[in-house]
Amino acid sequence: MRITCPICGERDSREFSCQGADVALRRPDPDAGVEAWDDYVHLRDNPAGETRELWHHGAGCSSWIVVTRNTITHAVLGAELASEVKR
Template sequence: MRITCPLCGARDLREFSVTGSAALLNRPEEGAELPEWDDYLHNRDNPAGPSDELWYHSGGCGAWLVVRRDTTSHAVLDVRLASEQKT
C-alpha cells in the first residue's frame, strides 16, 4: 500500500506508523467513576467503511497526517496534514 504524504509525495506504507483513530475523545471529568475511565481508555468504535486515522511519517518528513481509509478494502481515500484537521 502507498500513502501520498502532502509534503513528500507517494511513499511506501513502511515509512509510516499508525496510532489509531483521529476522532477527538472526551476525557472524563476529574473524580469520574472507574467505569467512565475504563470506557475512555479501552473502548473504541470499530466502524466498517471510511474512517479517519492518525498516522506519523516516521521514515520521512515527520509530519502527522490524517488518513481517511476504508477499513473494509484498506483503500486510502484521502490524506491531509493533521495541523489542517478541523476540530
C-alpha cells in the first residue's frame, strides 16, 4: 500500500504507523471522566469500506496525517495534514 504524505510525497505504508480511525481525532475533554477515557483508549469500531484514520509518518517527516482509505480494498483515497483537518 502506498500513502501520499502531504509533505514527502508518495511513500510505502511501512514508513507510517496507523493510530486508528477518525475517532482518534475526537479526544474526550481532559476532565471527561474515567468511562469516557476508557472507551476512547480501548474501544474501536471495525468499519468495512471508506474510513478516515490518523497516521504518523515516523520514518519520514514525523507528520500526523489523516488518511482516507477503503478498508476492504486498501485503496488510499487521500491524505491531508491532521493540523489542517476541519472537524
